[in-house]
Amino acid sequence: MSLKNEDFSSTDPLIFNRRLSVAPMLDWTDRHARFFMRALSKNALLYSEMVVTSAILLGDSHRHLRYNSEELPLALQLGGSDPKALVQSAKMAEEYGYSEVNLNCGCPSDRVQSGRIGACLMNHKELVAECVAAMKAAVKIPVTVKTRLGIDYQDSWEFLADFVRTVDAAGVDHWIIHARKAWLKGLSPKENRDVPPLDYAKVLRLKSLLPSKGFSINGGIRSLDEVQILLQGTHPVYAEVQNQIISGTKLDGVMMGRGIYENLWILREVDQKIFGEKPTAEPQSQKEYLLSLEPYIAKQMEKGVPLHLMTKHILSLFAGQPGARKYRQIMGEQSCATAANISILKRAVGAISS
Numbered sequence: 001m002s003l004k005n006e007d008f009s010s011t012d013p014l015i016f017n018r019r020l021s022v023a024p025m026l027d028w029t030d031r032h033a034r035f036f037m038r039a040l041s042k043n044a045l046l047y048s049e050m051v052v053t054s055a056i057l058l059g060d061s062h063r064h065l066r067y068n069s070e071e072l073p074l075a076l077q078l079g080g081s082d083p084k085a086l087v088q089s090a091k092m093a094e095e096y097g098y099s100e101v102n103l104n105c106g107c108p109s110d111r112v113q114s115g116r117i118g119a120c121l122m123n124h125k126e127l128v129a130e131c132v133a134a135m136k137a138a139v140k141i142p143v144t145v146k147t148r149l150g151i152d153y154q155d156s157w158e159f160l161a162d163f164v165r166t167v168d169a170a171g172v173d174h175w176i177i178h179a180r181k182a183w184l185k186g187l188s189p190k191e192n193r194d195v196p197p198l199d200y201a202k203v204l205r206l207k208s209l210l211p212s213k214g215f216s217i218n219g220g221i222r223s224l225d226e227v228q229i230l231l232q233g234t235h236p237v238y239a240e241v242q243n244q245i246i247s248g249t250k251l252d253g254v255m256m257g258r259g260i261y262e263n264l265w266i267l268r269e270v271d272q273k274i275f276g277e278k279p280t281a282e283p284q285s286q287k288e289y290l291l292s293l294e295p296y297i298a299k300q301m302e303k304g305v306p307l308h309l310m311t312k313h314i315l316s317l318f319a320g321q322p323g324a325r326k327y328r329q330i331m332g333e334q335s336c337a338t339a340a341n342i343s344i345l346k347r348a349v350g351a352i353s354s
């Protein structure tokens, strides 16, 4: 296997647990954000932003696929519906050392719909099954699918169950279900993350339909307490659907998106609370954490990465603390200056009073 990634370490990318994953988020979960997340949890499974197959196959593939070895375990999310292009992209993902390749069947944006990518694929179950089967035959890493509960007026249980059963038969290794449907017309991608109501019950029913298959639930989960009760089977939704699911049904994983990105600090408790590890000594405080990122940021700046492209991910780190506004202002404004340098980090942290 030829590894083209920079400074690839011996970490085994295939050993990981899906109890908690961080959602793929375009413009948010880039390699810098993921590096910052990994500094707080070594176990959470991280996802890339969605990368469309044409960007990998026709564009600068290395720019889209490179990552820091510290980010592992790391899944690459692909956008596409051409089996050949997905196979080629999945093979490249495997060669780069990704832990998993995930197919996006949940993004509702107009731009991707026109390329038959994302949530609109829920209307093409046979094609999705073909894509999954082709990728499964081509790579050894897990092939997973992230999807919604339905699209537009196709939001019945029968429609969802039929889609998942058909695609699953092609060999999906794990499902991630964003527990709301998407409106393909009339709502922006942002509105599509909040407006259609969440329905966790349907995710449990899917798990009960295919009990031997792994299912992660996603959508609206903001705290690790919620993650715990969803995994333990004590969340109220279990009682709500007890007559519709096999007794003992439990979800295998929880995927959190905004709840983590907007409150990165939550990740420091994940290894202990969700993965059952012993508490570690570091980092003790947000300040200590931020300063521990300095060598990485400095190294990336030497390579030509503008400071603001990294600091944008840590603007809300001190939210709610005295001085947070000032911190955010210094980080936000001064990182964008042409002469921005790493000393801004210390200056910004200085605004935090505690």
Ligand SMILES: Cc1cc2nc3c(=O)[nH]c(=O)nc-3n(C[C@H](O)[C@H](O)[C@H](O)COP(=O)(O)O)c2cc1C
Pocket (backbone or CB within 6 Å): 023, 024, 025, 026, 027, 028, 049, 050, 077, 104, 106, 107, 146, 178, 193, 218, 219, 220, 221, 255, 256, 257, 258, 259
């Ligand atoms: C800024 C942003 C970008 C997103 N980009 C993607 C993406 O590239 N692929 C994807 O499958 N979902 C994407 N999503 C949806 C999230 O993965 C997730 O399904 C959604 O935010 C619901 O989870 P949450 O309530 O925990 O945030 C994005 C969400 C946000 C906020």
